[in-house]
Amino acid sequence: MKKLIYLFAGIMTVMTVWLFTACSSDSMDRVSERRSGYYTAQGEGYTVTAVSGVRESSFKADGKVGGGLKPYTLITLVPDEFDIDAVITYTAEADGCMFGGTMTVHPFAASFSAEFEHETKAKEFTVTVRFGGNLSTVQAKSQITSDMITYDRAISAAKTALSPRGEYEVRARIIKNPFGDGVCWHISFITADGDTGVLLDPTTAKVLAKK
Numbered sequence: 522m523k524k525l526i527y528l529f530a531g532i533m534t535v536m537t538v539w540l541f542t543a544c545s546s547d548s549m550d551r552v553s554e555r556r557s558g559y560y561t562a563q564g565e566g567y568t569v570t571a572v573s574g575v576r577e578s579s580f581k582a583d584g585k586v587g588g589g590l591k592p593y594t595l596i597t598l599v600p601d602e603f604d605i606d607a608v609i610t611y612t613a614e615a616d617g618c619m620f621g622g623t624m625t626v627h628p629f630a631a632s633f634s635a636e637f638e639h640e641t642k643a644k645e646f647t648v649t650v651r652f653g654g655n656l657s658t659v660q661a662k663s664q665i666t667s668d669m670i671t672y673d674r675a676i677s678a679a680k681t682a683l684s685p686r687g688e689y690e691v692r693a694r695i696i697k698n699p700f701g702d703g704v705c706w707h708i709s710f711i712t713a714d715g716d717t718g719v720l721l722d723p724t725t726a727k728v729l730a731k732k
Contacts, residue, residue: 548672548673548676549590551586551689551690551691552586552590552672552676552690552691552692552693553576553577553580553585553586553590553690553691553692553711554574554575554576554577554580554691554692554693554694555574555575555576555590555672555693556572556573556574556576556693556694556695556696557573557574557665557671557672557695558571558572558573558574558594558640558641558642558663558665558695559571559572559663559664559665559695559696559697559704560572560573560641560645560646560661560662560663560664561661561662561664562648562659562660562661562662563659564650564657564659565655565657566600566601566602566653566657567598567599567600567601567650567657568598568599569596569597569598569599569648569650569659569661570596570597570599570697571594571595571596571597571641571646571648571661572594572595572694572695573592573593573594573595573639573640573641573642574592574593574640574694575590575591575592575593575640576590576591576593577589577590577591577690578590578591582690582711582716583690583711583713584688584689584690584711584712584713584714585688585690586690591638592638592639592640593636593637593638593639593640594613594615594620594636594637594639594640594641595634595635595636596611596613596624596634596635596636596648596661597632597633597634598611598624598632598633598634598650599631599632599633600631600632600633600652603631603632605626605628607626607633607652607653608623608652609623609624609633609650609651609652610622610623610624610650610651610652611623611624611635611648611649611650611651612648612649613637613646613647613648613649614646614647615639615641615643615646615647616639616641616642616643616646618639620637620639622635622637623635624650643663644662644663645660645661645662645663646660646661647659647660647661648660648661664695664703664704665695665704666724668724669723669724670706670721670723670724670726672693672706674726675693675706675708675721675723675726676691676693676708678708678719678721678726678728679706679708679710679719679721682719682728682731683710683717683718683719683731685710685717687712688712688713689710689711689712690710690711691708691709691710691711692707692708692709692711693706693707693708694706694707694708695707695723698720698729699720700720700729700730703723704723705720705721705722705723705729706720706721706722706723706726707719707720707721708721717731717732718731718732719731719732
């Protein structure tokens with residue numbers, strides 16, 4: 522009977538250590554940016570794209586994660602007819618919170634953008650813009666589906682594909698798929714001397730491109 526008790530105690534000890542190790546693993550280890558949200562909307566005379574996630578407060582490509590992580594949502598508006606002198610204001614209602622301000626012009630990308638310190642997680646959120654004397658409201662809808670892999674699985678697949686070594690930071694971003702419709706994961710490993718990256722299919726983790 523004592524042998525059985527000792528055996529059971531030994532098994533429980535091993536299981537406890539295994540569970541503690543599994544639960545203590547940090548999926549955000551070395552991650553300086555995690556962009557898990559991607560939204561699109563079509564307005565009258567413009568398109569809206571929004572991305573959301575968290576990133577380091579001191580955002581720079583130096584191979585280290587510094588300053589802690591802060592949430593963000595970045596909204597980009599591309600007008601059908603670009604006017605560099607246009608003044609565009611916006612309000613956004615996301616996850617029950619209100620944000621707003623004036624968008625900043627990007628002269629080279631022919632677009633306007635604005636950012637607020639909140640990680641939008643809803644399936645859709647409201648964006649209202651005023652420009653050219655017109656007020657327009659759109660629903661930005663998430664392009665993330667339930668069958669897509671999460672950022673940690675994407676990072677794991679990227680590590681298998683690229684085998685990063687030494688000191689590096691990780692940027693995991695959902696982006697527009699440059700090779701087709703929809704989105705894909707872009708995982709980059711950044712060191713003090715440069716970076717390597719891979720594009721992954723968002724559902725199968727298949728490598729689409731790497732450098």
